Amino acid sequence: MSTASRFDKFLSNIKVTNNQRAAALTSVNAIARKLHGHYSNAPYTDASRMVIGSYGKGTAVRPPRDVDVLFFMPIHELARYTGYTRNGQSALLQDIRRLLLQRYSRTEIGGDGQVVVVDFATGHTVEVLPGWHQRGGGMIVPNTHEGGSWQHVDHNTEIAFVADSDSKTNGNTRSLIQMMKVWQTHCSVPIKSLVLELRSVEFLTEWEHAQSSTTYYDWMVRDFFAELIKKANSWHMIPGTSEKKQYGDAWLSKAQSAHGRAIKACEYELADRPLSAATEWRKIFGGQYEF
Missing domain, CATH: 3.30.460.90 (Beta Polymerase; domain 2)
Incomplete structure (x- = not known):
């Protein structure tokens, strides 16, 4: 597969x-x-x-x-x-x-x-x-x-923030957010879902493969974790308001661990070792990621 x-x-x-x-x-x-x-x-x-x-x-x-x-x-x-x-x-x-x-x-x-x-x-x-x-x-x-x-x-603006990004990225925005929510649950990551949404949209704004197919999803996950780690203790304006959403850093060590596993998984993908790659992805996402 x-x-x-x-x-x-x-x-x-x-x-x-x-x-x-x-x-x-x-x-x-x-x-x-x-x-x-x-x-x-x-x-x-x-x-x-x-x-x-x-x-x-x-x-x-x-x-x-x-x-x-x-x-x-x-x-x-x-x-x-x-x-x-x-x-x-x-x-x-x-x-x-x-x-x-x-x-x-x-x-x-x-x-x-x-x-x-x-x-x-x-x-x-x-x-x-x-x-x-x-x-x-x-x-x-x-x-x-x-x-x-x-x-x-302003929930209409929040919803539009995600929807607009999703339409510009060939559906990759919602997919990335959903995968990160699974990581959040599986690894008990103390990070707010709104932070994952904000960071996903901002990440895909600049990522060079933002409109690519799922063939690039291993790189997308790896590169998202790398970007997320850089944003520890940063913040983002909540769409439609003047309120800042603080990111904190309680989640940082788990993001670093996930990034390390994603790097390994990408190396295994490149080496055509799908079982080894899938083993690493399951450490991030759990059993819903199948071999």
């Missing part, structure tokens, strides 16, 4: 299935429908919510992770929560939690700083982020940390 064939198979193994995607959207719509029914008398439509995160960006992987949904709050509710003398953001999330407990009384529901987390017995988790549209674009969403604050986000 060639380098390209093995990476093609790997990508097939890690992409979310149609059934998994359908199950995720069923849960998202059930949650959004419940909230919409409380806040509005109008018939429910998908316009009441927006799927964000990996499902919204087309970068979700198996096994399924969190499904992120942005629920659009009615504008008249904003004044009530901004009127709290302390942490109206927490009050908002608690109200959302109580509403969802009416629908999912036997489901684990908790809060996590910005979102209400709903754990389904099917194995996936939905993270619900309530927010309001802002003039000029983006949303205002809650952050309960440090006494509470309101944060500006």
Whole structure:
């Protein structure tokens, strides 16, 4: 099996299935429908919510992770929560939690700083982020940390950031992000998925083989790790906002280890030793990368 064939198979193994995607959207719509029914008398439509995160960006992987949904709050509710003398953001999330407990009384529901987390017995988790549209674009969403604050986000711009890059790179942007998420999980790498997304887009902006086929994926993985290592403790502006995403360096040693293994794997690929190459790739990506 060639380098390209093995990476093609790997990508097939890690992409979310149609059934998994359908199950995720069923849960998202059930949650959004419940909230919409409380806040509005109008018939429910998908316009009441927006799927964000990996499902919204087309970068979700198996096994399924969190499904992120942005629920659009009615504008008249904003004044009530901004009127709290302390942490109206927490009050908002608690109200959302109580509403969802009416629908999912036997489901684990908790809060996590910005979102209400709903754990389904099917194995996936939905993270619900309530927010309001802002003039000029983006949303205002809650952050309960440090006494509470309101944060500006622009998920449409984040999604477009990945989609535009993917269209310019023959689909390689989403593939690279998905492979790095598998590395993140398999090697327990303490790096945020948003960092992997930002770095993947920026890396492919300058990589000379950015539009090439999966024949070059061994080099792409190797060179991405090399670039990532150089960016330890750097930062990137979050698309559509003025907020900086700090990278940190807690992940650095694992990136260095993965880079060393990728170098070996590329050498084995060049020497036509596919089993040795695959052994090294499996150390990075786990069993979903097949011999």
